[in-house]
Amino acid sequence: MASDRKYELVLLGATGYTGNLTAEYIQEHVATDLKWAIAGRNGKKLAEIAAELKVLNPDRIQPEIEVVELKSDELHALARKTKVLITTVGPYWKYGTPVVEACANSATHYLDVTGEAPWTYDMLQRYHETAKKNGVVMLPQCGIDSVPADLLAYLAVREIRANLNVGVTTCVNTMQKISSGGVSGGTATTAITLIEAYPLKFLAKSMKPFALSSVPPPKAQVTESFFTKLLGYRQIPDLGILTDSPQSGSDIPIVNRSWSLFSGGDFYGPRFTFSEWLRVNTRIMGSIVHYITTLSLLLLFIKPFRWYLKRLVYQPGQGPTKEAAANNVLSYKAIATADHDSKKRSVATFHYNGGGYYMTGILVAEAAMLILRGGDNLGKRLGGMITPASLEMEYVERLRKAGIKIESGMLD
Missing domain, CATH: 3.40.50.720 (NAD(P)-binding Rossmann-like Domain)
Structure with a gap:
């Protein structure tokens, strides 16, 4: 340079x-x-x-x-x-x-x-x-996509490496508290129109969990039961009742690229699996959020629905007022489990008082x-x-x- x-x-x-x-x-x-x-x-x-x-x-x-x-x-x-x-x-x-x-x-x-x-x-x-x-x-x-998730996974893995000198099997990141004054016009427009930008086959390929990884993904990946997927929520100790996160689609590939960049996956561990969820107060709310999210994604494929959404959101350049954003809270928490007989866990947290866009x-x-x-x-x-x-x-x-x-x- x-x-x-x-x-x-x-x-x-x-x-x-x-x-x-x-x-x-x-x-x-x-x-x-x-x-x-x-x-x-x-x-x-x-x-x-x-x-x-x-x-x-x-x-x-x-x-x-x-x-x-x-x-x-x-x-x-x-x-x-x-x-x-x-x-x-x-x-x-x-x-x-x-x-x-x-x-x-x-x-x-x-x-x-x-x-x-x-x-x-x-x-x-x-x-x-x-x-x-x-x-x-x-x-x-x-x-906000994807620094909190990426840093928390890194820190949780780093703690286990420092204390046990082993890798991680699972790392679960959660949005614990997200109070927001709304999304900006640019964010809303992007979410609505992204589906128009690429063929469906490309979208499916590019959004796979390890799409950005520089090395092949781990062979053993933790999967959930059909019943859990059907209900749309899961409950994890010290994290709460969890459902679909609006950021998981963008955050997971970045975290998995980090997995690949650190010693080709060896630092995070050869069995590393990352997931991300939104914490809710009740199981019913978990199911409701899951099905609303799923339905909304399906509706985005319908052109008249996208046209209607564009009329409801802020225009590009606009967003929440500073007064509204000042009272916002963003809080994330991740827990990683060691690839060790002890199954010891590490925790990492990320908290900011203020608007997500200023953050x-x-x-x-x-x-x-x-x-x-x-x-x-x-x-x-x-x-x-x-x-x-x-x-x-x-x-x-x-x-x-x-x-x-x-x-x-x-x-x-």
Whole structure:
């Protein structure tokens, strides 16, 4: 990577809901000597945001403005100006591919906050080797999808390795408490339209649990009984009554890629199985959530239903108010079981008081700064498409200092 680039970091999509919150976090909390820019298609809106950012913190290097269309030549020119590029412009299947291509070919580190697992798989197939060859990383899903899940699995495994020096058989992650002011327009649009982006056969292939793994999956995978699947819930000690999680489809492939990146699966263990669920208060609620989720997914295949949903949600660029988001709580808990006769367990927790979208800004900004100015880690050594967990403990410590409560230890 050229050392004489104009910027250290460019944030593409600063006029969007998540991008704006990310810009605010960088302005208020990231190193004041950072040379950075906000980028997007609307110069007037970018100027307004830059003015608002200066009010937030006038005592730092202010972001410059880069007006850019999402066209290959302009994106290549932008990528060549910076060492690291964050994009919050979604849907990623629609707008993200030329950004990844520009970064991979320009030797620029790339991060995003997508939750679109099929698109992530697509980018892995198309640009991983190019990025790796050029000595840079691609870090997708570095927001609420899929940082909490990936870090908790890593920490739970790490505890068992430190205490017993064995791998893990099962790791169960749960969304324990999620209070939200709603989803942004961009998130809603992505969820509704992703099914239109790829053929059904590709969607099925790309969303398999080990679709992103760099090595073949473990031979022995824990499966549930038909009766449990029919009821739609399961009850696990110290985790509660669990049902379908809205994040499992995007989180599980990322965690399993981390499994493969750490010593080809040996660190996590050759029998490692990861699952993710949503905690509910009653069994009946577990069944209700399961069947509503299943029905909603089926209805997304019906075009008139997708059209109707688009009319109900926020428009892109809009989202929950700051006042509503400030009262939100996000809490995750994971338990891993040792591949050992003792069946000892470890626990890892992740807790944040505040909005999920602002937290996403924290997650991606701190990862970018670690890649830019941090120490050595597995992700940097590997290059190409990496995962949040591959940034290892320095990333965890940065998030702790940013106000996210992350803990781990042995349970038994």
